[in-house]
Amino acid sequence: MRNLLNVYETISKISSSEAPDLPLVATTWCARDSGGSYESVLCVFGPSEDNAIIDLKRLEQDLSRGADESSWHLSNVASWDAPCPSPELACDKVLDIHYFGDERAACLILAGGDIVVVREEPNDGQDKIEIVGSVDRGIAAAAWSPDEEVLSISTCGETFLLMTRDFEVFKEVAFSSADLQSSKHVSVGWGKSETQFKGKRARALRDPTVPEKVDEGKLSPFDNGKVQISWRGDGAYVAVSSIEALERRLIRVFSRDGILDGVSEPVDGLEGALSWRPVGNLMAGIQRMKDRAEVVFFERNGLRHGQFDLRLTPEAMETWALDIKLKWNVDSTVLAVHFRDRVQLWTMGNYHYYLKQELRLPASKAMSAVATLSWHPETPLRLAISLGGMPLNPQSIYFEA
Template structure:
């Protein structure tokens, strides 16, 4: 396995006091290299910019502030921050339900950098833009899935929790059954073994928050959420129009992390078992497709997973009480 190599670094100054109790979000303008940063402190979300072409390129300049509040469930105050080239602004989403565009051009012209473009009254739990940035999907505080255009016009809205399994289930002709699929190290016998899925639950590390991840071509997206009727995580795959296609098979202690491989063949998540911690894979039809076990001890959590652009490497963000670690693994280690 190749080691990560540092190609470039740049030190920029922000208030340590501001960041000491907050998770910072960043977004990059790919054309200019400008970096937007957002963080939460003292009931306020602050947004700052490091302008590559200013006289103080190593410093962040504060652009705006928004009132916010701590969540009772321990989730993030800031849900998402992403630069939108067509809008020439960074899109900021907060748990309060506010969606805002932050513009460097307006700020430099002496105006307000911040523009609130919409608010979801019930709040926002998760948000993800399609790869082409034409569609944005939001999980609301009312447990609905809300699809909008890039101009934030509603396309569709429907309940997150459902007993339906999706349109794709009726098209199975045998090869799509669990018994005929690849099952990793446990083998086919384990797949055929009857399990009491009523005992399945979430991992102790689960943050209980929903996640959204798009396939690389933008045709489908997957939502991971805790189903209240099962008290365990479920993956649901939707097409771009918001129509449910497939629901994952039951998996005990499936965790919150989620990332769809850009090439489209695998959805990655994690599973915390009593004796090991696995990175697990699913197909688009919701069936398990192998796994590998992390070598770390039990004194860690998986915070996020992220594929690289060409789908050859999966990065795993691990956190312990002492530090954070980034692992990477190449898909040549697995058969699929």
């Protein structure tokens, strides 16, 4: 891919009358309507500490009116009270939203433990808004498989659940420090210091495949402690990144049936960002060191497989690059590196990664509002960016190579 050219960009602002006192917290692309004239993004507002309401709205574009800001408009889908069932949380939080185009229904996963389905066109005997399940210990992260048949949930009770599309649990796995023994890695350390050859030609004779320093898996001081789940593109495996025993950030890889397949090797400064490349060869994560931050890659067996430097200054690492997220696009050609107030788009060629675009979010208060990013599920180079703490909708941008 030689270059990425921004060929279309639009911003649609959401007024306070459309979403009063509620922050924009999550977005997802919706399937194209039957008429074929609209593209839409489902937006979730709330809840907040002062207003325990979730407001679900659809942001639609009428292409017959052109492609400017006025062609986008909000329509109401559903609204309901969402008091948080967990006393440990000031208010509930939407962790994941997924839209099922065949059922015209949205599934929301809440941190308090509730799984909510909102049906736009409920059948007889169905409720428009229904709590289809609840996890007593609360939910840390959740993600649907690419084929929309399996829901994976990491609970706050250090367990991992797999559910069918009918929300029946068919596998429950408890996280354990014993999982580290399932590693398929081979130690290639230098052994004891007294047994090493340290003559003047020792460096020249050193095996280049053996690292000079072997990581111990020390936690990054900037790790936010969150759990991240990412599925492989074919839905055969799912990866879960979490902190093990408050000492190490660990990536566990499970099969679709919930069998532990392997764990990641120790990496100092590994943070919670995780995105499995849809083609399946690599998982991307973030390693933060004192002087730099890198995107690091893992194979399915957990072994490191390359990295590239994000070229951040020390000032950036302490401000807008303090929290970093990763997201591959649908055809695995572009990796979005998502910071607080900007999104960088990286592509790979000849085993080298190139920064193709940096999208600055058009807001003076962006530093206080963490944005969300959603790649289009069918159009590889289209994405929606949203600012949750400001009256700004997802920013829809077209790119072409």
